Amino acid sequence: xxxxxxxxxxxxxxxxxxxxxxxxxxxxxxxxxxxxxxxxxxxxxxxxxxxxxxxxxxxxxxxxxxxxxxxxxxxxxxxxxxxxxxxxxxxxxxxxxxxxxxxxxxxxxxxxxxxxxxxxxxxxxxxxxxxxxxxxxxxxxxxxxxxxxxxxxxxxxxxxxxxxxxxxxxxxxxxxxxxxxxxxxxxxxxxxxxxxxxxxxxxxxxxxxxxxxxxxxxxxxxxxxxxxxxxxxxxxxxxxxxxxxxx
Numbered sequence: 694x695x696x697x698x699x700x701x702x703x704x705x706x707x708x709x710x711x712x713x714x715x716x717x718x719x720x721x722x723x724x725x726x727x728x729x730x731x732x733x734x735x736x737x738x739x740x741x742x743x744x745x746x747x748x749x750x751x752x753x754x755x756x757x758x759x760x761x762x763x764x765x766x767x768x769x770x771x772x773x774x775x776x777x778x779x780x781x782x783x784x785x786x787x788x789x790x791x792x793x794x795x796x797x798x799x800x801x802x803x804x805x806x807x808x809x810x811x812x813x814x815x816x817x818x819x820x821x822x823x824x825x826x827x828x829x830x831x832x833x834x835x836x837x838x839x840x841x842x843x844x845x846x847x848x849x850x851x852x853x854x855x856x857x858x859x860x861x862x863x864x865x866x867x868x869x870x871x872x873x874x875x876x877x878x879x880x881x882x883x884x885x886x887x888x889x890x891x892x893x894x895x896x897x898x899x900x901x902x903x904x905x906x907x908x909x910x911x912x913x914x915x916x917x918x919x920x921x922x923x924x925x926x927x928x929x930x931x932x933x934x935x936x937x938x939x940x
Contacts, residue, residue: 708780711735712787720898721795724855728904728917729875729887732857734894736932740780741861741893745930747778748832755827760841766920768839770933775828784857785830785934789813792855792898792936799854802905802912809853813936816853820938825849829935832861833921835871836928841921843876845902848939857898860891861930868927875899878916879906888922891931901935 712735723730736744747753748771755774760766773781790811797807810816820826829848835841846856858873875887889897899919905912921929 708735708740708783709787712784717791720791724795724898724904727887728877728915729889729897729899731889731891732859732896732898734892735784735896736780736859736861736894738893741859741930744778744780744832744932745861747773748834748930753778760839764842765844766839766841768833768835768841768921770831770833772831773828777828777830781830781932781934785936786813788857788898788934789816789853789936792853796854799905803914804912816936817938820849820851823849823851825851825938825940827939829937829939831933831935833931833933834928835868835921835924837924837926839871839921839929840923843874843918843920845918846933846935847902848935848937851937852901853936854901854904855898856901856936857896857934858891859896859932859934860893861932862928863893864890864929868924868929870923870925871929872922873897874920874922876918876920877904878918880913880915 715732720730753773754771757769757771760768776782777785793809793811796809800807825848862868864871873889873891875889877885879885891897900917903914903916906915
């Protein structure tokens with residue numbers, strides 16, 4: 694085994710340990726109660742910097758999106774090519790399985806049958822049968838004045854109800870502003886806005902489309918959109934993990 698492969702294997706083992714240390718009962722409770730769940734620093738500073746370094750290597754990416762061109766906001770993001778970098782693939786696979794359990798439980802609360810398989814590979818097979826075969830994990834870059842309008846990342850008929858975003862550089866050092874925003878539209882009520890900050894390496898799990906909320910007559914759906922507030926100085930990088938593939 695080459696030295697580079699040994700180092701890669703060692704890094705994977707360390708990330709596995711961090712992922713195994715997550716208390717998923719706490720995560721799931723937060724998703725139920727709040728509609729989101731913050732994750733501790735699963736990524737080290739070195740891992741974050743290595744992901745930022747991939748941004749300048751076009752061989753890693755299938756497409757680049759200028760947000761202003763499509764009136765999505767002000768900034769840029771790039772979709773990674775498949776196969777994904779090992780670190781990103783490891784995160785996507787490891788986070789999917791426990792979230793699939795929560796996703797199926799949410800479906801049952803809303804009176805629908807569970808449809809999400811235990812493993813990511815099986816879920817992606819379903820995406821591909823529907824013509825959704827393009828990878829969706831992405832890296833986002835915002836410079837001073839950059840922002841992301843409220844939106845949902847739905848790329849076809851098949852989608853996974855959760856996605857995850859990680860902060861790749863340190864707020865108040867590399868940038869200011871650029872808070873993560875989550876807005877929940879409640880039926881027959883005004884919307885609820887949530888503003889969250891992330892330290893380098895931390896993540897947040899949030900709904901892709903809607904979530905169940907308990908009401909007087911059982912569970913009902915609320916719709917959510919997410920975005921990023923204006924970066925007031927510096928450059929902000931983040932990593933987005935979307936579990937369904939795109940057309």
